[in-house]
Amino acid sequence: MTGETARREAAEHLALTLVGAGMQRMGARALAAFLFSDKESLTAGDLADELGVSAGSVSGAVKMIVQMGLIERIHVAGSRREHFRMRDNAWTTLYSRQHSVVDDVLTAVEKGVEAVGPGLALERLAYMRDFYTFLLNEAPMLVERFEQQRRGGSRP
Incomplete structure (x- = not known):
């Protein structure tokens, strides 16, 4: 199993565990994508690419994770897209x-x-x-x- 395959499987396993604990599926998958990403921030498009879904389908998940206080919207100079990152603490x-x-x-x-x-x-x-x-x-x-x-x- 390659490192990337292992990372994706671990992320999906975490997402399924969060779903089992009561979190919505797309929210759990999006949260796992943030946790397993080495990027400072992600856009809805980045999440859609990572999860293999449409950008529109992740918007509700992102909103939910923002409301939970786990991620936050940030400004990225030179970008017109909304960027999100895991909150400190x-x-x-x-x-x-x-x-x-x-x-x-x-x-x-x-x-x-x-x-x-x-x-x-x-x-x-x-x-x-x-x-x-x-x-x-x-x-x-x-x-x-x-x-x-x-x-x-x-x-x-």
Whole structure:
């Protein structure tokens, strides 16, 4: 198996894994293309060529990945095409955006705890509230420890 073949198979495997985790197929394939590319930026046309699809079919995928906070639009001097690149710290950015969803869930659960009386429903809701409160309190420290570890050079 050539290096290029292995790279493409690994990218497709990652994309299929992301699809299995609930991501839309084209978005997963486009994200994998960004992750496996050695180019600083990609255009919709670059993605279409890499994935063997039309440029139009990747536009929704790019929009979704931008909204997730994993890629960003950049200006490339001399080019009239839109260029996108992986964000610095893309995964902590994604986590931060998911953090706000957890905040919303926690707020809804709090209303549920207030709405029910003693019993099984209260136990379930209180457990959920306590779990998400714990996560929200611990996660920033985990992200900071991760960033410190990365700055210390202990990566593969």
